[in-house]
Amino acid sequence: MCGIVGYIGVKEATPVLLKGLKKLEYRGYDSAGIAVLGAGGLEVCKSKGALNKLEEKVSALSAQASQTGGASKKPFGGTLGIGHTRWATHGEPSDINSHPHTDISGKIAVVHNGIIENHRKLKEWLAGRGVVFRSETDTEVIAHLINYYYAGELLVAVQAALKRLEGSYALGIICENDRDHIIAVRKESPLVIGRGGGENLIASDVPALLEYTRDVYYLDDREIAVLSKDKVEFYNEEGERVQKTLSHVDWDAGAAEKGGYEHFMLKEINEQPKALTDTLRPRIIPAGGTGAMASSRSVNLAEIGFDKSWAEARRVVLCACGTAWHAAMVGKYAFEYFARIPSDAEIASEYRYRNPIFNPSDIFIIISQSGETADTLAALRLAKKNGGRVIAITNVLGSTLAREADLVMYTWAGPEIAVASTKAFTTQLMCVYLIALQFGLLRGNLDQAGLDHYIEALEKIPTQAEAVLKSKETIQRFASLCFNKSKVFFIGRLFDYAVSLESALKLKEISYTHSEAFAAGELKHGPIALADESTLVTALCTQEALFDKMDSNIKEVKARGASTVVITYDDVHHFDESADTVFRIPRTPDCFTPMLSVIPCQLYAYYCSVLRGNDPDKPRNLAKSVTVE
Numbered sequence: 001m002c003g004i005v006g007y008i009g010v011k012e013a014t015p016v017l018l019k020g021l022k023k024l025e026y027r028g029y030d031s032a033g034i035a036v037l038g039a040g041g042l043e044v045c046k047s048k049g050a051l052n053k054l055e056e057k058v059s060a061l062s063a064q065a066s067q068t069g070g071a072s073k074k075p076f077g078g079t080l081g082i083g084h085t086r087w088a089t090h091g092e093p094s095d096i097n098s099h100p101h102t103d104i105s106g107k108i109a110v111v112h113n114g115i116i117e118n119h120r121k122l123k124e125w126l127a128g129r130g131v132v133f134r135s136e137t138d139t140e141v142i143a144h145l146i147n148y149y150y151a152g153e154l155l156v157a158v159q160a161a162l163k164r165l166e167g168s169y170a171l172g173i174i175c176e177n178d179r180d181h182i183i184a185v186r187k188e189s190p191l192v193i194g195r196g197g198g199e200n201l202i203a204s205d206v207p208a209l210l211e212y213t214r215d216v217y218y219l220d221d222r223e224i225a226v227l228s229k230d231k232v233e234f235y236n237e238e239g240e241r242v243q244k245t246l247s248h249v250d251w252d253a254g255a256a257e258k259g260g261y262e263h264f265m266l267k268e269i270n271e272q273p274k275a276l277t278d279t280l281r282p283r284i285i286p287a288g289g290t291g292a293m294a295s296s297r298s299v300n301l302a303e304i305g306f307d308k309s310w311a312e313a314r315r316v317v318l319c320a321c322g323t324a325w326h327a328a329m330v331g332k333y334a335f336e337y338f339a340r341i342p343s344d345a346e347i348a349s350e351y352r353y354r355n356p357i358f359n360p361s362d363i364f365i366i367i368s369q370s371g372e373t374a375d376t377l378a379a380l381r382l383a384k385k386n387g388g389r390v391i392a393i394t395n396v397l398g399s400t401l402a403r404e405a406d407l408v409m410y411t412w413a414g415p416e417i418a419v420a421s422t423k424a425f426t427t428q429l430m431c432v433y434l435i436a437l438q439f440g441l442l443r444g445n446l447d448q449a450g451l452d453h454y455i456e457a458l459e460k461i462p463t464q465a466e467a468v469l470k471s472k473e474t475i476q477r478f479a480s481l482c483f484n485k486s487k488v489f490f491i492g493r494l495f496d497y498a499v500s501l502e503s504a505l506k507l508k509e510i511s512y513t514h515s516e517a518f519a520a521g522e523l524k525h526g527p528i529a530l531a532d533e534s535t536l537v538t539a540l541c542t543q544e545a546l547f548d549k550m551d552s553n554i555k556e557v558k559a560r561g562a563s564t565v566v567i568t569y570d571d572v573h574h575f576d577e578s579a580d581t582v583f584r585i586p587r588t589p590d591c592f593t594p595m596l597s598v599i600p601c602q603l604y605a606y607y608c609s610v611l612r613g614n615d616p617d618k619p620r621n622l623a624k625s626v627t628v629e
């Protein structure tokens with residue numbers, strides 16, 4: 001989604017803004033722009049396409065001016081500015097539609113992430129007052145509205161304009177008549193304020209701030225921040241002052257860098273062993289003591305308030321979008337398997353528009369890497385309104401999901417920059433397994449020996465993931481032989497079906513290959529009609545009890561000319577005859593295989609993307625965090 005940056009301080013704003021926008025590129029964008037308050041007034045530069053186009057345009061303008069004017073008139077030389085990467089929603093990607101948008105006087109500039117739902121009505125209203133619109137965007141109305149209410153006090157004008165806006169927005173606003181302030185606003189779209197020494201910043205996400213500060217304020221919904229170079233003041237929507245707590249970001253700046261890898265996605269795939277360890281280790285209490293004082297190992301879920309009261313729950317509802325929904329599906333199977341409790345995995349974008357049935361004892365587990373996905377947040381609010389106990393699993397500290405849920409379990413995956421989610425998925429799985437195991441113990445479906453057995457298996461997963469990653473060259477070689485397949489299917493049952501869905505999503509989103517996942521037993525009910533010589537079928541076969549069933553399915557597609565790949569354990573030879581290629585993973589209890597079997601599929605998608613000449617970190621038409629519907 002769109003990225004916002006803003007700077008006020010003593011440095012030249014332009015390089016800070018351009019660097020900040022670079023750090024937000026991962027969010028997805030099709031155009032970019034900056035507005036800086038310089039000696040010559042408000043200067044705006046916007047460009048369709050990649051950020052380097054904007055950089056070139058800014059340099060060309062600066063060079064032109066230095067030939068004709070003096071240093072005092074250096075364009076884009078001011079110390080206050082805002083910048084934006086746009087992901088088109090209203091109006092095609094173009095220079096004109098790019099942000100910042102200015103009002104008719106050319107003195108107020110606005111950058112916006114979100115959607116103004118009543119923009120048509122506001123446009124008509126403003127047009128009736130003589131405003132001539134230049135762009136097709138919903139954002140432009142904001143600049144004109146602020147100008148309409150402006151009578152010398154920017155904050156007052158912004159507050160008045162906000163009262164007229166419906167929809168979601170994160171905003172950065174500057175005004176030529178107020179050279180000492182940036183105003184930032186948030187409603188349902190993320191915005192972080194960076195607190196520096198003699199300089200302050202705004203950004204859609206923390207990586208854009210890390211070079212300047214690690215001290216941040218997370219703006220809450222309907223809050224306004226007024227930044228000057230030495231201080232930041234906060235107001236609620238009633239215009240009352242609000243005190244906010246400063247949070248400290250612990251990641252080192254390198255966590256959001258590529259660290260020698262060609263792409264963030266490859267780096268993040270390779271970080272999975274560490275991410276899994278970091279997610280698991282703090283939640284395992286080792287066995288201790290001896291004799292009467294001896295205690296068994298256990299899972300510590302105090303962070304989500306796991307206690308005996310959970311025994312009253314009659315149902316677990318897991319809700320999410322995209323990859324996180326696939327983690328929810330694995331969660332559903334895990335809750336049924338370990339805790340024998342009815343569980344549903346709901347697609348948040350569907351759930352929010354249904355008329356779902358709620359029980360007061362339901363436990364809602366809402367999963368989101370970013371914690372900012374609009375549909376997921378809507379599902380969370382629906383569950384809260386209906387009295388459910390809402391637990392968030394998220395990767396982003398201070399995200400909206402983390403703040404609005406009753407309790408939070410963090411996936412300690414570190415920043416995930418690539419659009420295609422990888423380490424977030426496997427760590428989300430680790431979290432749902434831990435809850436399911438503990439629930440199993442509480443409900444008496446699992447005894448201590450069983451828990452010990454499964455914890456031991458979970459503890460081996462990071463090393464086993466490491467072992468799977470060692471086979472990356474085999475997968476790269478395989479991808480080089482079939483990256484241009486036009487039809488790729490993934491098939492599996494239960495846990496393997498969830499991984500099939502995730503693998504097909506990964507392949508389609510970054511390699512643009514038409515890939516689909518089918519529950520293997522459903523092949524005969526339709527999809528097998530598609531199988532022919534041009535088809536590659538990857539069968540996830542990691543559940544011993546279903547080996548024969550899967551083998552029949554593989555033979556069925558092979559008989560119709562499809563090439564077949566099987567992902568199974570390294571000691572299994574059940575598929576030697578039916579599979580053209582076998583990728584192997586180490587042994588673990590069948591229910592835990594998704595954390596390992598997905599890795600070859602992530603690598604396969606990555607290499608296909610690269611071989612097809614795509615940028616896997618920035619797939620076309622996609623944004624990292626879908627903060628609008």
Ligand code: M6R
Nearest residue numbers: 322323324368369370373420421
């Ligand atoms: O941030 P979230 O986990 O809520 O994001 C949900 C989906 O948008 C996300 O998983 C998406 O499907 C990814 N691009 C998948 O790789």
